[in-house]
Amino acid sequence: MADTIIGNNIAIEGEITGSDSLTIFGVVRGRIHVKESVVISPSARVEADVESASIEVAGQVHGNISAADKVELKAGGKLVGDVKAPRILIADGASFKGNINMQG
């Protein structure tokens, strides 16, 4: 497992950049720029712009999301911000407020 896990009782304020995949259970404020994938789990709270290849949102996100491949907004997930990705999935029960850009 060569990925990064931000646990429940962690708060990061600042910028997370890198190549690994990132799983967030805690709080992140600032900016996230990760090459591989970002998973925002139900307990997570993210106030940041998120940029990655694949982004999965099951928690709360306040910020713009940009994915090279795919954005998946899961049931229970809450997203306020713009989404830019070639493929976008929004599950039943998800909450979303913002613009969608699928032009690439």
Place this chain on the structure above:
Amino acid sequence: MTRTRIGPGQVITGDVRAGEDLSIHGRVRGQIEAEGLVIIEAGAVIEAGVRAREVIVRGVVVGDVHAVDLLEVTANGQVAGSVQTKRLKLHAGGRIAGVVATGTPVQGFHFSHRRGSATGSTLRTGAMAATPRASRPTTPPSPRARSSSFATAPRAVASPLSSRATPAPTPLNPAADIRASDSWTMDSPSDERPPLDPRRGDDDPTILDRLPAFPSIDDTRTPAPAGSDLPERTPPVTEEHVEVTSEPPGEVVETDAASEHEAHEPS
């Protein structure tokens, strides 16, 4: 329970606050504060101050380290910065470049917004609110800025120094803090040292237990007591140090006797 881990390919520029244990393989620039254990793994580079209950350094830390309970620097660990800790375990090969103060009470960190009780308003700690997100610097904060964020944290550790003649450490100036505690450690005789922890056992390998009063010139002229307490002068137990202490004490006494001759011959 997930364990927080910063992967080797990850860079965090900013502050990390943790109410749980943390292991870092990547890079962090900013400030790390944790209630529990922080492990800086081999290959990790931390350009940040670290404050935690327990810190294990296997990689590189450039910044001050404050450990409430224990700081362990392993054989390949490096710390470039001041160190303040109750107990220090430095393995042979580990490096510390900076002022070291052991046995001092260190203010801990309290993680104030646990999940479950967190709402939008309680997410901000004092330090976070003081630094708006838009103006977050991408460079590490200055020592002054870091110390001011410490000042807003609750003081969880009661200072046994406060009842003594030496002034209690002021939270606003970490450098002065270390100097003050350093002076009583060095200057006061060993029997006047304040009690560190009543729960601590005799087998506890802390530096202060093994650190005798600094030898004066008279000590070299009285070989018998010097020889008897020589094994206690060795630093905390590591594999290499065990070898040193296993040398026959007779040799050491001989060198003491030789030095005694040297001292007497000119007169």
